[in-house]
Amino acid sequence: xxxxxxxxGLSYNHxxxxxxxxxxxxxxxxxxxxxxxxxxxxxxxxxxxxxxxxFLSHLSSMDIRYTSCVTPKLIGDLLLGRKAISYGNxxxxxxxxxxxxxxxxxxxxxxxxxxxxxxxxxxHYMIIMNKTTCNLLVLAAWAGRAVHSFSQFSMIIxxxxxxxxxxxxYYCDIFPFLKVACTDTYITGILVVANSGRxxxxxxxxxxxxxxxxxxxxxxxxxxxxxxxxxxCGSHITVVDKIFALFYTIIAPMFNPLICxxxxxxxxxxxxxxxxxxxxxxxKHH
Numbered sequence: 001x002x003x004x005x006x007x008x009g010l011s012y013n014h015x016x017x018x019x020x021x022x023x024x025x026x027x028x029x030x031x032x033x034x035x036x037x038x039x040x041x042x043x044x045x046x047x048x049x050x051x052x053x054x055f056l057s058h059l060s061s062m063d064i065r066y067t068s069c070v071t072p073k074l075i076g077d078l079l080l081g082r083k084a085i086s087y088g089n090x091x092x093x094x095x096x097x098x099x100x101x102x103x104x105x106x107x108x109x110x111x112x113x114x115x116x117x118x119x120x121x122x123x124h125y126m127i128i129m130n131k132t133t134c135n136l137l138v139l140a141a142w143a144g145r146a147v148h149s150f151s152q153f154s155m156i157i158x159x160x161x162x163x164x165x166x167x168x169x170y171y172c173d174i175f176p177f178l179k180v181a182c183t184d185t186y187i188t189g190i191l192v193v194a195n196s197g198r199x200x201x202x203x204x205x206x207x208x209x210x211x212x213x214x215x216x217x218x219x220x221x222x223x224x225x226x227x228x229x230x231x232x233c234g235s236h237i238t239v240v241d242k243i244f245a246l247f248y249t250i251i252a253p254m255f256n257p258l259i260c261x262x263x264x265x266x267x268x269x270x271x272x273x274x275x276x277x278x279x280x281x282x283x284k285h286h
Contacts, residue, residue, distance in 0.1 A: 004084045004085065004086055004087065004165065005084070005085050005086075005087065005090055005165045005166070005167050005172070005180070006083050006084055006085075006165055006166045006167065007077070007083050007084075007085055007167050007169060007170060007171065007172070008083070008166055008167065008168050008169070008170075009077070009078075009083060009170045014081075017078050017081070018078075020078050021075060021078035021079050024071060024074060024075050024078065025075050027071070028067065028071045028072070028075060031063060031064065031067050031071075032064060035060040035061070035063050035064050036060075036064070038056065038057070038060045039057055039060050039061060042054075042056065042057045042060075043057065045273060051114050051129040051134050052111065052114055052115070052118070054134050055107055055110055055111045055114060055134070055137075055138075056111070058107050058138055059104065059107050059108070059111070062100055062103055062104040062107060063104070065096075065100050066096075066097070066100040066101055066104055069093055069096040069097050069100065069171075070093065070097065070170075070171040073085070073089075073171070074170055074171065085172060087161070089172075090167075090172035090177070091153075091156075091157065091172075093171055093172040093173075094152075094153065094156065094172050094173065094174060094177065095149055095153045097171075097173070098145075098148070098149045098152050098153070098174075099145055099146065099149035102144075102145035102148050102149060102199065103141050103142060103145045105199075105203055106140075106141040106144060106145060106203070107138070107141055108207070109203055109206050109207055109210075110137045110138075110141065112206070112207050112210040112211065113137075113206070113210055114129060115210070115214065116210040116211075116213055116214055117129055119214050119217055119218065120213060120214065120217045148195065148199055151195055152174065152192060152195055152196070155188050155191055155192060156174060156177060156178070156188070156192075159178070159181040159182075159183060159185065159188070160181065160182045160183055161180060161181060161182060162182040163180075163182055164179075164180045165180060166180065167179075167180060174192055175189065175192075178192075
């Protein structure tokens, strides 16, 4: 077997591979452009000092990094007809996907907490969500997900591989990887599911709890106040709800910037201000 695995990919049909190449290339460009626009717009405006947009800038950054773990190689392999991946790169993909994916989920949870504080404690919002708190929450996201990722990674790094080297997937993921190990991986699989399930359960409870509290608080608000409060949460709920298992590495990050921008008035104003000023300043200069 050597040090290489064969990724069976999406299809052996050349025409389908070309279609997939065009589709995924378009998606990846959309991810990069959309998230970079959000990042630059937030960093170059006063929105960066608001907790909600501070977290949104981190989410956009994670989207770019997360999808870059898989998509560039997938696009290259589809174009050149390659299917091989080295053991080291396979391990790197597995770790990076779990590490960055978990940070992204944690940031979405933090954003829900941020909206909860903004709606339930508006007078104390900037005191509670001060710069130190925001930085600590982002740091906690990195630290917590590092613990999760290393625990997952430690369970597969010791597995022996001596026979089959064909992974029935288009990138290296834990469960397809376990199938080619030269040992019984039943217990390992259970531990992986338990570890991921625990994280998923805690995240779900926190997200669900945050929005239950928000809806409970909005009972006493006026109709206008309810609409304004819910509009700030709408983009976040949409991003959380639309995470699909199959194309999470590509499709979800592509829609994050679109949803977060089009559903948010302040974000649209900031982008118009930042980019229109740049265009006009360049025209004046010329």
